[in-house]
Amino acid sequence: MSSLFLIGDSDKKSSKSDGSNIQNSTFSKLLNFAPPFCISFHQFEVMAEPAYTVASDSETTGEEKSSSAFPEIAIGIDIGTSQCSVAIWNGSQVELLRNTRNQKLMRSYVTFKDEIPSGGVSYQLSHEHEMLSGAAIFNMKRLIGRVDTDPVVHASKSLPFLVQTLDIGVRPFIAALVNNIWRSTTPEEVLAIYLVELRVMAESRLKRPIRNVVLSIPVSFSRFQLTRIERACAMAGLHVLRLMPEPTAVALLYAQQQQQLIHDNMGSGSEKIALIFNMGAGYCDVAVTATAGGVSHIKALTGSTIGGEDFLQNMMRHLLPDYDNLFSSRGVNEIKSMGLLRVATQDAIHKLSFEESVQIDVDLGNGSRICRKVNREEFEEVNQKIFEKCESLVIQCLLDAKVQADDLTDVMVVGGCSYIPKLRNLVKSICKRELYKGMNPFEAAVSGTALEGAVASGISDPFGNLDLLTIQATPLGIGIRANGNSFVPIIPRNTTMPARKELVFTTVRDNQTEVLIVVYEGEALKAEENHLLGYFKITGLPPAPKGVPEINVCMDIDASNVLRVLAGVVLPGSQQPVVPVMEVRMPTVDDGHGWCAEALHRAYGSNLDLVTVQKK
C-alpha cells in the first residue's frame, strides 16, 4: 500500500477523525474535487501550505491512534458493475447497511453536475433520468485499469457518456457531459467518489469512522487492476485489508453456513465440494471450493469479462441493428436516445426472467420508435455466444479443480444475472444438481466480504461462527517472457496462496551481460497477450558462453497477496551468486503501460532474452 496520493485538503479546517463532522462539512468539502487532485481522507494535522502536497501514506505513522479498545471491524464492500452493497459483522451475524432511502443495494454511478459529483448512494434523482443527460458515469468496474486497446473498453463506447480510444495503449478518454461541456474523469476517480459516499453512509449508520475494508473483485482482474482499486480506496480514505475474488467470498459464506449446520469445529466431518457461479453486470466468475470445519479451500477459479452488460448490448443491437451508426456522434440527442433504448432494453431483459415474452415500446426521440414483442427464446438466441462462454467457464473450473460433477455437494448461482432461466439451467445441467437455496443471490458476495472483514480484523465469536478460513488460490498464472516470445508461468493459475515457486533460466547469447525480466500475468501463450506487471534488468553478468549462467527467478506471494519477484544468477562451480539478488515488488507499471512491451521489444530486440533450462 505504498501508493502516493495528493492531498488537496488545503482548508484550515482540520478534519480530525472523531466522526462528528464527517456527515456534513467534510463530506461536501471532500466531494468537491476535480481531477487530477485526489483528496485523501487521511486525517492529517492542519496543512498550513495551501499547495497540493504529495505525501506517502507511510508518513502518517504514529499520527493516528485507534480510539477504541476493541479492534475495528473491517466492513465488506461489494463493488458491482451495476450495484453496490456494504455489510458488516454486527457481533452475531452479517448485516447489510441501508442508505437513507432504506436500500441495501445501491446503483453504481456517479453524476457530474455543477462542480459537485454525487453518486448512487445518496443521490435522489433516478439513475434512469440522469443517464439520459450524459452526466452520469457508470460501469466503472468494467473500465478501471484498462488501456484503450482493450476490447472491453471498446465495447464500452456504446455507453451514454464519452469513452474515446486512440488505440495506442494509454488510458481511454472518459468524460461526462456537464452543461454541454465534456468533463473528463477516470474510473478511479469515479470509484473514489462513490466509495466516499459508501463510507459516509456506513459511518453514519455505525457512528464511528471507517478505515478498513474488504472488497470483492472479479476473478479476471489483473494485479494492475487491483492497484487501481487500491488507489481508488486510498483516495476515498479507505485501507484495503483484503481483495477477495467474488466467488471466494460466496464460498466463505457457504463455509460459515455449513459450519453452523454441523457443530463441528475441527477439520473432521464430511468435506463438501461446492461450485459457485457468479455473474453480474460486468463479469462472470466460477469457483470450486472444498469446505470442511469452517475452512474453505479454493480448488479452482475461472473468470471472464462477460456479464449482463453484454446481454444488454447484444439486445440493443438486435432491437436497433443500426445502433452503432446512429450513435457514432455524441450529441445531447444521441445520448438521450441511447439512454432511452438502454433503459427499455434493460427493463425487458429483467422481465424476460419471469415472463415468456415482453412488449417493448420506446420512442427514441429521433424519429425512430421501437414497438415490438420480444420473447425469451429470441433473447437466448441473440446471446448464444455468452451462454456458451458461461458453459465453458463452468466446465473449465471443474476440470481445473479435478472434480467431477458427481463429487459436488452444492451448486450456487449468484449475482445480478442469477435469475436468468437459461443460466440457471445450464449450470444445473452441467453440475447435475438442483441449485442451493440457502443464500440470497444478490447479497452472498457482500456477506462473504463482511465475514472476511471480521475474521481478518481478528474478531472472534463465542459461538465459533467466525472460526473461518479461506485458503485462496491464484486466479491467474504469473510468469516471465522467455523462449522467444513465450509466456512461461512460474506460479501457475490455481496455486494455493501464500506461494513461492522458482524456475531456472539461462542466457541465449555468448557473453550476454544483461538479461531482461519481463513479468506478465495471465493465461495466454504469447507473452504480450497477458497483462504486463513490470520489468527489470539484471546487469553485470560475467562473460560466459550461452546457456551457462543459471538465472534463478523466484516468485513469492505472501499472506497479504503481495507479489515479489526475486532473481539471482549463479555460475556453475561458484558458491556465490555472481550478482546481488534482485527483489522487486510487482506490479511496477503505471497507466499507459499498454505500449510498454512493444517499446521494450523495439529497444532491445532479443538481445537480453532468456530461455528456460532444459533438464538433461
Next chain:
Amino acid sequence: MENSMQMNLNTSKLGMVSTASKFKSRAYKVQVISCRGRADGNTDFYRVLRLDRTENVGLDEIKKAYRGLVLEYHPDVCPPSSKDEYTKRFLELQMAYETLSDPISRKMYDYELRSGNGWMDERGSKFPRDVWEKQLDGLKKRSHARLMRMNNMYR
C-alpha cells in the same frame, strides 16, 4: 531428477483429464518444486502432516490432518508477529499435502522414501541453495520489516 519426473507425471495426468483445456498441454516444462520452506531437502512429508508413515494412511486422513494444521499455520490465523515463520511452515505443509494427496506423486514419494534417496533434486548438490536461501531470507525479513512499518500506521 525425481522432481522433474514427478512433475511430468503430473502434467501428463492433467492432460488426460482435461483434453478440452488448452492450458494444460503447453510445450514448456513445468519444474516448480524447489522453493521449499526449509533448506532441509529430506523433509518427511508424513511428519510434516503429523502422520504415521508406517500405517496405511488414507486420503481422508491426509485431508483431515492438512486441514487441522492449516488452522494452526495459515498466516491468516497466526499472531501478526510471526507471519514469516508461519508462511514458511504453511508452504512446507502445502508441499507435503500436494504431494501426498495426489495418488501418483504420493507413490513416487513413497518409493523414494523407501529407497532412501531423499526427496531432493539433483541440482541441489551443485546449486548453492543455502546462499540463495539466506539471501532470500534476508530480503524477506527486510520486506517484512518494511511491511510492519507501513502497517503500523493503520493501527
